[in-house]
Amino acid sequence: MSKSNHKKTLQTKEIALLGMMTATLVVAKFAFQIIPNLELVTFLIIIFAYNFGYKVIFATFAFTFLQIFQWGFNTWVAMYIYIWPLLVIIVCLMRKWADIWFFTFLTIIWGFCFGAMCSVVYVFIGGINYAISWWITGITYDLMHGVFNGVVMLVLYYPVNNAVKIVAKQYNNC
Amino acid sequence: MKNKKKIIVGLLLVVVIALAMLFVKKQSDSSQKAKVEKGSKAYTFVVVNKDGKEKVTKGKTDAKYLKNLMDEMKKDGKIKYKAQKQSMGSFVVSVNGERADFAKDKAYWRIVVNKKDAQKGIDEQPVKNKDHIEFVYTPAQ
Numbered sequence: 001m002s003k004s005n006h007k008k009t010l011q012t013k014e015i016a017l018l019g020m021m022t023a024t025l026v027v028a029k030f031a032f033q034i035i036p037n038l039e040l041v042t043f044l045i046i047i048f049a050y051n052f053g054y055k056v057i058f059a060t061f062a063f064t065f066l067q068i069f070q071w072g073f074n075t076w077v078a079m080y081i082y083i084w085p086l087l088v089i090i091v092c093l094m095r096k097w098a099d100i101w102f103f104t105f106l107t108i109i110w111g112f113c114f115g116a117m118c119s120v121v122y123v124f125i126g127g128i129n130y131a132i133s134w135w136i137t138g139i140t141y142d143l144m145h146g147v148f149n150g151v152v153m154l155v156l157y158y159p160v161n162n163a164v165k166i167v168a169k170q171y172n173n174c
Numbered sequence: 175m176k177n178k179k180k181i182i183v184g185l186l187l188v189v190v191i192a193l194a195m196l197f198v199k200k201q202s203d204s205s206q207k208a209k210v211e212k213g214s215k216a217y218t219f220v221v222v223n224k225d226g227k228e229k230v231t232k233g234k235t236d237a238k239y240l241k242n243l244m245d246e247m248k249k250d251g252k253i254k255y256k257a258q259k260q261s262m263g264s265f266v267v268s269v270n271g272e273r274a275d276f277a278k279d280k281a282y283w284r285i286v287v288n289k290k291d292a293q294k295g296i297d298e299q300p301v302k303n304k305d306h307i308e309f310v311y312t313p314a315q
Contacts, residue, residue, distance in 0.1 A: 097180075099177075099180075101177065101180050101181050101184060102180065102184070104184070105184030105185075105187065105188055108188050109187065109188060109191060112188075112191050112192065112195060113191075133202075136198060136199060136202045139195050139196070139198065139199040140199065142195065143192060143195060143196070146188075146192070150188075
């Protein structure tokens with residue numbers, strides 16, 4: 001097989017890695033599903049994207065697909081399709097500024113803006129006024145979401161990122 | 175030093191965004207509250223048609239006179255009515271599509287407010303809190 005083929009298709013080790021990331025995301029989502037807008041998914045996607053790059057977008061798609069089996073097909077699917085890949089892209093583009101503080105503020109602001117990002121879908125469903133009122137109704141939850149994201153990042157960044165760094169080093173040496 | 179600058183900028187950004195969002199939420203809640211509070215007078219509006227069937231509408235209003243209330247209800251789609259302008263004031267000839275024009279139908283729309291016949295026309299009949307207003311199709315005797 002030529003080198004150019006390797007670049008275009010996913011390798012077996014990539015598929016295995018993406019599988020593990022997807023499983024981790026699903027379990028993390030499940031862990032906090034009782035509490036609305038409080039989740040570990042944002043944190044994990046940031047850490048994964050920081051260590052493994054753009055390929056994490058595939059894991060986000062797989063994660064969204066698996067969530068359909070749990071939650072059913074609804075407007076949230078459309079939201080997840082653009083929101084999580086967008087987060088991966090932002091993290092990959094801003095890698096050079098990455099440290100605990102950058103990620104903490106990114107994840108807080110991400111939480112604050114989550115509702116606004118989701119409301120884009122409702123522009124096409126009910127118009128811009130409907131989307132805006134939908135967003136405003138959930139502002140309190142968005143603020144909670146942002147604060148929780150920040151706390152999670154501050155507490156878990158070093159232990160989780162260090163562990164994922166080891167995995168990334170071994171993965172790159174394969 | 176670089177880290178300190180990053181933390182300060184980040185904190186400022188977070189605080190500004192949070193305050194902006196709280197402000198938007200507060201403004202939205204205030205305008206919703208204003209909408210709900212508009213209408214400090216409760217009313218019950220009953221239309222009794224030719225066959226004796228009643229159509230009851232309840233709501234809240236700030237309307238001063240019965241005509242203002244009926245115009246408000248017409249705008250909200252709760253009632254349809256037609257009134258003729260006469261020297262004494264507006265005279266209701268049709269309610270919810272049912273005509274009671276004295277000259278043509280030998281009938282009229284009797285206005286009853288709180289179980290008593292209204293002494294004034296719709297232009298001057300004041301609307302008070304908890305008014306029970308009835309428009310009763312009444313054949314001439």
